[in-house]
Amino acid sequence: MSVFETGLKKGRFVVGQCSKCQKIAWPPNDFCSGCFGSLLWRDLKQPGTLLEHSQKDGRKFCIVEFERAVKIMGVLIEDVEPTIGQNIQLANCGFDKSPRFEFSVVPEVN
Amino acid sequence: MNRVAVVSHSTTKFSLEDIPVEGLLVSAARPIFENTRNLSQNDVDVVLVSTNDNKKYLSAIVSELTGISPKISHSVESLCNSGANAVISAYSYIQAGLADVALVVGAERLDSPGQVLEWDVSRGELKHPIFWASMFAKAHKRKFGTTDEQLAYVSAKNHKNAKDNPNAYQPKEFSINDVMNSKKVTDDLRLLDCSRPCAGSAAVLLASEREAKKFSDTPVWISGVGQKTTSASFTKNDLTSIQSTVDAAEQAYRMAGIEPAQIDVAEVHDAFTICELMILEGLGIVPAGKAANYAIDLYNTGSRKINPRGGLIGSGHPLGATGIAQIAEIACQLEGGALRRQVNSAGIGLVHNMSAAATSSSVLVMNP
Numbered sequence A: 001m002s003v004f005e006t007g008l009k010k011g012r013f014v015v016g017q018c019s020k021c022q023k024i025a026w027p028p029n030d031f032c033s034g035c036f037g038s039l040l041w042r043d044l045k046q047p048g049t050l051l052e053h054s055q056k057d058g059r060k061f062c063i064v065e066f067e068r069a070v071k072i073m074g075v076l077i078e079d080v081e082p083t084i085g086q087n088i089q090l091a092n093c094g095f096d097k098s099p100r101f102e103f104s105v106v107p108e109v110n
Numbered sequence B: 001m002n003r004v005a006v007v008s009h010s011t012t013k014f015s016l017e018d019i020p021v022e023g024l025l026v027s028a029a030r031p032i033f034e035n036t037r038n039l040s041q042n043d044v045d046v047v048l049v050s051t052n053d054n055k056k057y058l059s060a061i062v063s064e065l066t067g068i069s070p071k072i073s074h075s076v077e078s079l080c081n082s083g084a085n086a087v088i089s090a091y092s093y094i095q096a097g098l099a100d101v102a103l104v105v106g107a108e109r110l111d112s113p114g115q116v117l118e119w120d121v122s123r124g125e126l127k128h129p130i131f132w133a134s135m136f137a138k139a140h141k142r143k144f145g146t147t148d149e150q151l152a153y154v155s156a157k158n159h160k161n162a163k164d165n166p167n168a169y170q171p172k173e174f175s176i177n178d179v180m181n182s183k184k185v186t187d188d189l190r191l192l193d194c195s196r197p198c199a200g201s202a203a204v205l206l207a208s209e210r211e212a213k214k215f216s217d218t219p220v221w222i223s224g225v226g227q228k229t230t231s232a233s234f235t236k237n238d239l240t241s242i243q244s245t246v247d248a249a250e251q252a253y254r255m256a257g258i259e260p261a262q263i264d265v266a267e268v269h270d271a272f273t274i275c276e277l278m279i280l281e282g283l284g285i286v287p288a289g290k291a292a293n294y295a296i297d298l299y300n301t302g303s304r305k306i307n308p309r310g311g312l313i314g315s316g317h318p319l320g321a322t323g324i325a326q327i328a329e330i331a332c333q334l335e336g337g338a339l340r341r342q343v344n345s346a347g348i349g350l351v352h353n354m355s356a357a358a359t360s361s362s363v364l365v366m367n368p
């Protein structure tokens, strides 16, 4: 099983970063797709930003971008009207046949 | 350069019937032999099969069942784009001088494993195509002010065109109101904004310039070919344009020596209404943000220029057959044999087929 899937099963979202060129390997890979260098695995840096959202059966789903490299689709667990570019946190993740990503809005700090 | 022509084509009735994939394939191949003059099995150098079905060695099976012993024979799979990819592969064999005559057959069963790309983990649990399509729709609405009603015109137009396509899964007219009142699947797309999977098959026969006239007085030449794969992950796409289509179209236009304004008739991959708008913009048939009003004009004037057979929305979408059925329709249009669907004096035709949330596209330019 891949490092990525193993991480998700423990509720951790890990990304591989290239030890040679620092590029983040996304989607998950065994090596850097830019320079074929080896990866160092670490936790994803939070928060991300909201790119787009819609709603199905009362459940909001969206695309969020992290570290300008990792774009993922998941469900927004809060009943709020999000705005594009807003800071979004990966609140939960898991893996059961397919990955599961759940997002929450990062509260504005004044 | 060896020119390559479509010299015969067939499409079966799209349906929800439970037919083995081998049966679907040969039911499209058989009419090619029944309807093409001077064609015998010995003429066929290449047999390619386009499908997402998990069965193996299908091109050899189709060859055996139709009495062909081809030189070149294999399957082509690239999700919804398999059909155009298979035809372009056959084109390349002929163009390279490895073959003179190629039979390309595509089919899909209703239970196709090609409807979901499990590999794409960036979509999380949201695997169904409705999720990426809704993201495209919402982003297009946000950037260009596109409305649900404008999307409805695309569906109404394609269903109206499909009424004159006897092979469509369920030829039926829907009004703008019918589309607008169909079930909301997400906030941004309704049931009638979607194409639906079905069973079906289609076939085309390609021939070299040397052989084409033996089989047809009206060969339709493939004058431009373009293909592009940008990635396999939906989330890498820009949400308001389709880069793979832009690139594939540019290659095809350059090769054919044409501008998009010269296109008279086109079959484009309207998996969802929003896709048709983004494709027309990507092909340069209209500028970015202008496709919605263009679709309304097509509907109001009764023009069949875009998706004359009804596209995927009007005809149904048997994945491996779709690209081949699109090519068969444009060949039929350019031969002048499309009956009630005929676009008047169609001189230049285009086919656009794409895969996996728009991550790859194929474009063909064709002319009589």
Ligand SMILES: [Zn+2]
Pocket (backbone or CB within 6 Å): A018, A019, A020, A021, A022, A023, A032, A033, A034, A035, A036, A037
């Ligand atoms: Zn690297």
